[in-house]
Amino acid sequence: xxxxxxxxxxxxxxxxxxxxxxxxxxxxxxxxxxxxxxxxxxxxxxxxxxxxxxxxxxxxxxxxxxxxxxxxxxxxxxxxxxxxxxxxxxxxxxxxxxxxxxxxxxxxxxxxxxxxxxxxxxxxxxxxxxxxx
Numbered sequence: 001x002x003x004x005x006x007x008x009x010x011x012x013x014x015x016x017x018x019x020x021x022x023x024x025x026x027x028x029x030x031x032x033x034x035x036x037x038x039x040x041x042x043x044x045x046x047x048x049x050x051x052x053x054x055x056x057x058x059x060x061x062x063x064x065x066x067x068x069x070x071x072x073x074x075x076x077x078x079x080x081x082x083x084x085x086x087x088x089x090x091x092x093x094x095x096x097x098x099x100x101x102x103x104x105x106x107x108x109x110x111x112x113x114x115x116x117x118x119x120x121x122x123x124x125x126x127x128x129x130x131x132x133x
Contacts (some may be wrong), residue, residue, distance in 0.1 A: 002016070022041070027040055047069060051068070055068060059073075060076055087101075088101060091108070112124050114126050
């Protein structure tokens, strides 16, 4: 087990840890030939390139929907299974995505991180700010 000294994440291979550490250092040696966007990992570049190619190699066995990222397929499968692994410690409500739980938790904390630069009104969800504009 190789552990990152910055964030504590563990890896089975030293090469995986070295690749991970590039992200902390800010190095982004893998650039997209199509748009120039750069990434710290080659695997992230390959994933990004599907934006340009339209490739969707990950298929749902239940409904046939296709996705460019395996993680999106994992989230999609939860629509079929009803799995909601992320529970709110405040109220118990459960969600299929960690990011949805994080947004929901703002209803308890009152956090509104998205501010309108024109009027100063703040929102808990970025899409609410976009609608406001």
